[in-house]
Amino acid sequence: MPSESAESRREPNRFTHRELDIMSVLWRRGSGTVAEVRDVLGEDVGYTTVLKMLQILEGKNAVRHEKEGRAHRYYPLVESADAGGSALKRVMNKIFHGSAELLLATLVENREFSDEEIERMRSILDRAQEKEDER
Amino acid sequence: MPSESAESRREPNRFTHRELDIMSVLWRRGSGTVAEVRDVLGEDVGYTTVLKMLQILEGKNAVRHEKEGRAHRYYPLVESADAGGSALKRVMNKIFHGSAELLLATLVENREFSDEEIERMRSILDRAQEKEDER
DNA sequence: TCTGTTCTACGAAGACCCTCGTTGACATCC
DNA sequence: GGATGTCAACGAGGGTCTTCGTAGAACAGA
Known part of the structure; x- marks a missing residue:
């Protein structure tokens, strides 16, 4: 690599x-x-x-x-999701050693989330996992 | 504001x-x-x-x-978690309208995660919720 | 001692970023 | 028509970021 x-x-x-x-x-x-x-x-x-x-x-x-x-x-013309994806990748690689988990942990540590927000974030993960399982 | x-x-x-x-x-x-x-x-x-x-x-x-x-x-001298927290806040506010959910969704969309990774991310959310419930 | 290597220190050059002053076009109101 | 306000265009100034050339100290080996 x-x-x-x-x-x-x-x-x-x-x-x-x-x-x-x-x-x-x-x-x-x-x-x-x-x-x-x-x-x-x-x-x-x-x-x-x-x-x-x-x-x-x-x-x-x-x-x-x-x-x-x-x-x-x-x-x-540039979509925010594209810019966000690039920015996240950069932050993840440079600062969090490429670990999304470390990134997520820092995110939830720095802000209080309501039960509802966490629930919705959980379902985002669920969907990602379903997509994964289909293969 | x-x-x-x-x-x-x-x-x-x-x-x-x-x-x-x-x-x-x-x-x-x-x-x-x-x-x-x-x-x-x-x-x-x-x-x-x-x-x-x-x-x-x-x-x-x-x-x-x-x-x-x-x-x-x-x-x-500066900790990566501190730098990461600042960077994430900036990205979240400027690009994801302040929404952590949007940020997470973009994160999981741009990369394939294994079941194990997703499981660990889920438990990060669990822990955050427990902390929240204690109050 | 001479020569080459490895290091810090300094400063200047060039690129990039951001700001704003100025100009001229056009429109509106009196 | 003249004054006023809003607009795009341009370019220059000053700041920051990044790079590197050069110098000199310290050291090692022949």
């Missing part, structure tokens, strides 16, 4: 902090204009900054835009 | 990519000299680069070193 540590300079679905801030808004809302995104982010981020970031993201094919009146409306 | 997007410029336990590469090695091995860390990372990372990163990490109190012969042996 190759060492995996030599990262290719540009992985897919990997976002910088600000990029992630902005993608996060688009994922939540489905789409957004510059002004809308900026409203969510708060006034401490400049308008032109948000615009620039969206243009950068467009250059990376992470979003696309359509004209809407005089403004542009931006839509995410 | 405050908007949460205005990140403080330096969160604790937050590492850059290269920093994380190096911390990852120290966490796995428990400690390492520059040469040892570099061996794990592969020859495409320069010796002085690794040294520099370790010095930077030391400046951030993420590692410390002891003399070992003529060389330095570095030890992690």
Whole structure:
């Protein structure tokens, strides 16, 4: 098995902090204009900054835009599940020695979950196991 | 609820990519000299680069070193569980809308787990629930 | 002693990230 | 028409991240 540590300079679905801030808004809302995104982010981020970031993201094919009146409306092209999968894999490998169990243990340790949440998480595992058993 | 997007410029336990590469090695091995860390990372990372990163990490109190012969042996000061907790929280909030269930679902979707692994993950949830029920 | 090796230390170069000032287009209101 | 407001576009500035060249100390072997 190759060492995996030599990262290719540009992985897919990997976002910088600000990029992630902005993608996060688009994922939540489905789409957004510059002004809308900026409203969510708060006034401490400049308008032109948000615009620039969206243009950068467009250059990376992470979003696309359509004209809407005089403004542009931006839509995410990268799915949050894909970005999340990559991010989780990275965290799991780099920090949790590749162990999903260690990751899960840390997750439940750092937050209190209600019975209902835990129940739903359990059923997620059930479904995964069923799928496994079918083979 | 405050908007949460205005990140403080330096969160604790937050590492850059290269920093994380190096911390990852120290966490796995428990400690390492520059040469040892570099061996794990592969020859495409320069010796002085690794040294520099370790010095930077030391400046951030993420590692410390002891003399070992003529060389330095570095030890992690930040625990992987702490770094992992921060990273998971970030991923959960920015990408999974704060939902641990969505996170778990993505995790099990992206990798096949054996029955044993799933069983152990289930018991992690059991333990969390017991703790919850005690109150 | 000379030479090669292995180490730390320092600093500078280059890439990347983020921010914002400025410009010009367009629209609206008076 | 002139003032005002909203918009995209561009580019430059300053910061951070990463890399590496170079220097010098310590040591080993011939």
